[in-house]
Amino acid sequence: MQIVVRGSDLYKIITLTKEFGVEICGFLFGTREGENLIVEEVRFIPNRLSGDAFEMEPLEMVRAIDDAEKRGLEVVGIFHSHLKCPPRPSGRDLKGMRLWPVVWLIVDEKGNYGAFVLEGDKIREVEVIGKE
Numbered sequence: 001m002q003i004v005v006r007g008s009d010l011y012k013i014i015t016l017t018k019e020f021g022v023e024i025c026g027f028l029f030g031t032r033e034g035e036n037l038i039v040e041e042v043r044f045i046p047n048r049l050s051g052d053a054f055e056m057e058p059l060e061m062v063r064a065i066d067d068a069e070k071r072g073l074e075v076v077g078i079f080h081s082h083l084k085c086p087p088r089p090s091g092r093d094l095k096g097m098r099l100w101p102v103v104w105l106i107v108d109e110k111g112n113y114g115a116f117v118l119e120g121d122k123i124r125e126v127e128v129i130g131k132e
């Protein structure tokens with residue numbers, strides 16, 4: 001499985017990760033092509049927690065998903081940032097991954113990133129492919 005993301009979208013997420021003192025989060029909307037996921041849109045959702053945790057604002061989540069579905073896009077991933085810890089799923093993230101079994105893209109303030117998916121109880125890394 002691979003997830004294909006525009007380089008400019010990835011750059012935008014990394015830039016905001018560096019700018020914000022709290023974790024940022026949102027959806028990756030797109031389509032499936034066989035095993036692979038093609039991200040067409042990155043949608044930031046306000047984080048209603050502060051510090052080093054995130055919880056997307058529920059009303060904004062619903063709005064974003066409605067908008068995307070109208071345009072034929074589905075949730076292919078969730079992204080969020082980590083501050084001062086590596087871009088790997090935390091224990092808290094693992095719980096979220098059970099609720100949202102899509103690809104989780106995690107970015108840190110140094111510009112490192114990783115994508116992960118939960119398969120049963122195992123976390124598998126997903127290859128991130130940049131595109132123009």
Ligand SMILES: [Zn+2]
Binds near residue numbers: 080089
């Ligand atoms: Zn996390």
